[in-house]
Every structure is written in structure tokens, then in C-alpha cells.
Amino acid sequence: DAGITQSPRHKVTETGTPVTLRCHQTENHRYMYWYRQDPGHGLRLIHYSYGVKDTDKGEVSDGYSVSRSKTEDFLLTLESATSSQTSVYFCAISQESPGELFFGEGSRLTVL
């Protein structure tokens, strides 16, 4: 299995609070992605990174920000969580783009 660790795996928070999800990889892959998975919507790209400090928006980036200060870490931040951001968040990595994506095990976020 690809070395991808997401933390936390489960989180319950209140509307309006900030939340940070962390993705850590040990594969030294160049590309890192954050997706959210919701019933009826499949996997939707939030943000992605193509190198340290190089990031770009995906199709559902509003309300989210990311940072990548090291090759191995990609952080997803919800500055002020809303109930619509209740979802399962997946981090993925790839050696090339497009290429095979290796996914983490997901982080389930509930915003009350």
C-alpha cells in the first residue's frame, strides 16, 4: 500500500470553527490532491498541488484553502466550517499527472 496517512480520521465540529485536515505521504510523489466524496456527486476535486508551495484550485474550492510547505505534507483548511462541508475527504498522491492516484483512507468530517 502507498504510504499515505490522513489525520484526523474522524472529526465532529461546530459551524463556524476552523478545521485542518492533514495528509502525509512517504512516497515522495510530486502531485497531491484533496477530494471530497458525497452521495450522488462522486469524487470532486477541491485543491491540488504539483510541488512544494505550488497549488491550484479544483472544481469545488470555495471555502477551502491548502498549503504544502514540504513534499510530504498537504494541509486542507476550512477557515469557517459550514454544514455543507460535512463530507468524507480523501487525500491522493500521484507520480505524474495524469497518472495512477493512490488514495488515503479518508477523513470523515461532520459539521453540526
Added chain:
Amino acid sequence: QQQVKQSPQSLIVQKGGISIINCAYENTAFDYFPWYQQFPGKGPALLIAIRPDVSEKKEGRFTISFNKSAKQFSLHIMDSQPGDSATYFCAASKSNFGNEKLTFGTGTRLTIIP
């Protein structure tokens, strides 16, 4: 705008039968079409992928069929087994320009019954 449309949303197949999942895309520049398989509580994992220079690719019981003129591709699972019960996602992207991102379909929940 949904660029990759996947159907059906859910599918129940008897053990030993053929499972068929269909996807249609809109962007004619797409030239990389992978399928991902996801088991409950896990992240998706690449199952099989095709590029449009071939019309079919087979790996074991799994086959991708590709119809470039119709902008459609499908996954066939032969001799379906209970262990194939999972959610399947098709996806598509361009591959010529670098930094290309996959666009996923909405997923098909497949259940294989004994």
C-alpha cells in the same frame, strides 16, 4: 457541468453474471480513462485504465470497452463474485499538457448476490 456521466447509480447482479457499468464524456480532448474500485471504509484504488488508441482492454475478469465516436466507455466484470461488491468510479482526463486532473463520474454501487 458534469463532464463524465456514469450509470447506473446502483446495480445488483447474481454471482457468476456479467456486471456492466457505463460512462459517457463530453470533452473530446479526454484521452485517459481509468476505473477505480472502492470498498467500504477505504479509499478508491485503480482497477484498470485505457487510452483511446485501443477499443478494448482486458485484465482478468475486468474489461474496458471504448467507443470514441460515441464518447462512451464501459466496464464489464465477467463471472461476477461477491468480492467484487464495491463502488466503481469511472474517470477521464487529458494527458498531453501536464498537470491534468481527473474528472470522476458519480459512482456505481455494485452488489453481487449469491
